[in-house]
Amino acid sequence: MAGLQRSCIIDSDLILTEANSLAHLFVSLRANKGISRERMAKRLGISEKYLSLIETGKKIPSTKVCSGFAKILDINEFWLRRKLYTEIVSSYEEKLKKKLGLEDF
Numbered sequence: 746m747a748g749l750q751r752s753c754i755i756d757s758d759l760i761l762t763e764a765n766s767l768a769h770l771f772v773s774l775r776a777n778k779g780i781s782r783e784r785m786a787k788r789l790g791i792s793e794k795y796l797s798l799i800e801t802g803k804k805i806p807s808t809k810v811c812s813g814f815a816k817i818l819d820i821n822e823f824w825l826r827r828k829l830y831t832e833i834v835s836s837y838e839e840k841l842k843k844k845l846g847l848e849d850f
Contacts, residue, residue: 766828766832767802767805767806767828767829767832768799768800768801768802770825770828771799771800771806771814772800774814774818774820775800775818778818780817780818782796782797782800785814785817788813788817789810789813789814789817790813791810805829805832805833806829808826808829811825811826811829812826
């Protein structure tokens with residue numbers, strides 16, 4: 746997992762600084778169930794390339810992908826979505842602090 750990227754773009758200028766944990770979670774849960782990336786992408790209805798971008802922290806999954814992921818792996822969907830939303834909110838907070846020059850707060 747050392748190769749995971751640390752950032753994830755949500756929009757043109759918003760970067761998730763803690764997306765690594767969500768990316769790591771997706772990879773770990775899928776691998777623990779013994780499901781290949783190709784098979785998971787097919788079951789989610791997304792391309793394998795897009796799943797790879799999610800799992801490397803370069804893209805953030807949609808709520809639809811999170812829901813599908815939770816169902817396929819039989820994990821609590823609300824727990825997974827809360828993790829996703831927490832990372833999104835944290836990234837906005839970080840971006841705002843940077844714009845306001847409040848990085849130390």
